Amino acid sequence: MRISRETDYAMRCVLHLSVNPGQTCMVEEMAQARGVPRSFLAKILQKLKRANIVESFRGVKGGFALARKPSDISLLDVIEAIQGVVSLNICAVDEKACDRSGDCVIHPVWVILREDFQTMLGKFDFQMLADDEFLKEKKEKK
Amino acid sequence: MRISRETDYAMRCVLHLSVNPGQTCMVEEMAQARGVPRSFLAKILQKLKRANIVESFRGVKGGFALARKPSDISLLDVIEAIQGVVSLNICAVDEKACDRSGDCVIHPVWVILREDFQTMLGKFDFQMLADDEFLKEKKEKK
DNA sequence: TAAAACAAGATAACATTTATCCTAATTATG
């Protein structure tokens, strides 16, 4: 019922890139800035890349940058990039996983909840979060 | 991000008891009727008992019955009885689990989502589900 | 007192999570 630590790390990373969108950033820098194990983060970034959330540049001066605007990346996008499709019960996504889906009266509830859940998570984007972080840093400098 | 199979089993079991509330039922009967491994279900019923969702009677003619009206038992109640407090990120429930909760701008989002999530799950009760099952059986007899 | 049923702890197989490490492949730069 919880997101994994991996997903939490992915969010920190996307947030980091969202604060200066357009700018490329090395794994090492993000790992240090956000307290994420470097080699683990490298793996996570591959998943974010496959989901078209970040893009990568190899070689000297390489690194990662957002592939889309922060306002076009939601919590849901990042969660699904890492953990796969969101749903509360496997049967809402794969009916074959439960032999009773056909006549189970709980099944339709899982389907409704899945939609509500996705809507909920789709409402938060990384522009919002980056703005929050920008304001917070400004306040602390005073 | 998913409920466990154990929780799914717990729901089947509470639903089974909700169809004839007031009536006591043996582990063996519920296990067979709902396709749940017997010894596993016995464990699950202990958790449901601790959460005051079912009550138990020992000895010959013993068994389990609901401790409350089906309309007073929500999906949330059963999920929390089995898996503990619902939240999407551990930090929403235990700030010490993350060293950054204090200045993390994502943290407040987890807190909001947790509340929304609990509200969502609290809206479905077992009277509704039992009614659905009753109607479905009636229809199939025709 | 015997049989039926729940109670509770120990244990174990399996899957998932959370990483780490090593070897490519790619690219900028002197």
Added chain:
DNA sequence: CATAATTAGGATAAATGTTATCTTGTTTTA
């Protein structure tokens, strides 16, 4: 063109969580 910097991807492994099973004890009815 050689070298250093950086991502890409596969193999591996420790720790944790899930999904059970089994055994022994306790309670209750008849």
